[in-house]
Amino acid sequence: MHGAEYRSWDPYRSKLAGAILKGEIPPDVIREGDKVLYLGASTGTTVSHVSDIVGAGGLVVGVELSARVGREFLEKVAKARHNVVPYISDAREVERFGEFGAVDVVYCDIAQRDQTEIAISNAKRHLRRGGRLLLIVKARSIDQLKEPSVVFREEAQKLRDAGFRVERVVDLRPYDKDHALISATMG
Numbered sequence: 141m142h143g144a145e146y147r148s149w150d151p152y153r154s155k156l157a158g159a160i161l162k163g164e165i166p167p168d169v170i171r172e173g174d175k176v177l178y179l180g181a182s183t184g185t186t187v188s189h190v191s192d193i194v195g196a197g198g199l200v201v202g203v204e205l206s207a208r209v210g211r212e213f214l215e216k217v218a219k220a221r222h223n224v225v226p227y228i229s230d231a232r233e234v235e236r237f238g239e240f241g242a243v244d245v246v247y248c249d250i251a252q253r254d255q256t257e258i259a260i261s262n263a264k265r266h267l268r269r270g271g272r273l274l275l276i277v278k279a280r281s282i283d284q285l286k287e288p289s290v291v292f293r294e295e296a297q298k299l300r301d302a303g304f305r306v307e308r309v310v311d312l313r314p315y316d317k318d319h320a321l322i323s324a325t326m327g
């Protein structure tokens with residue numbers, strides 16, 4: 141497009157890009173105009189790409205626990221982008237993130253032992269009916285000894301038990317070892 145700006149999106153730095161590049165998650169899993177609750181914003185690398193995708197009519201609510209990396213997220217990403225709202229907060233504080241109404245997508249990448257439970261409680265509270273949960277599972281955060289594929293299966297089952305319909309479990313190799321992206325919808 142004439143005058144358009146293109147940014148490269150590195151699948152080795154962004155797990156969402158890896159899942160899309162593997163062809164296992166459709167590129168339009170997040171769409172223009174979507175409202176996204178993004179848990180585990182870190183310095184904002186993937187948030188910045190999600191912000192590009194949802195555009196001026198969309199919104200990314202980015203939550204990051206660490207004040208240290210959160211500062212970079214605030215300075216480099218949130219300040220420069222009108223559609224990014226930052227929270228330096230624990231994603232477990234579910235009630236804090238409700239001020240923008242129901243969201244289309246909950247994206248969770250927090251690398252915690254209880255990452256799936258935190259994703260579920262946020263999705264149950266904030267996801268619109270028919271909305272989608274994109275959960276990054278870091279197997280080593282949950283169990284150092286178990287085979288990652290077993291951990292991925294167990295976490296997917298937790299989602300089913302909580303009433304989600306699991307669409308895909310994407311092993312992120314070769315871009316990320318011991319990580320999967322689980323996509324699930326809520327009826």
Ligand code: SAM
Nearest residue numbers: 154180181182185186204205206230231249250
């Ligand atoms: N999603 C980021 C990206 O693709 O650019 C990378 C996220 S990094 C793997 C995980 C982040 O989650 C870290 O910055 C960590 O501080 C944050 N985190 C861990 N536990 C959290 C919690 N309970 N609430 C919010 N953020 C948390």
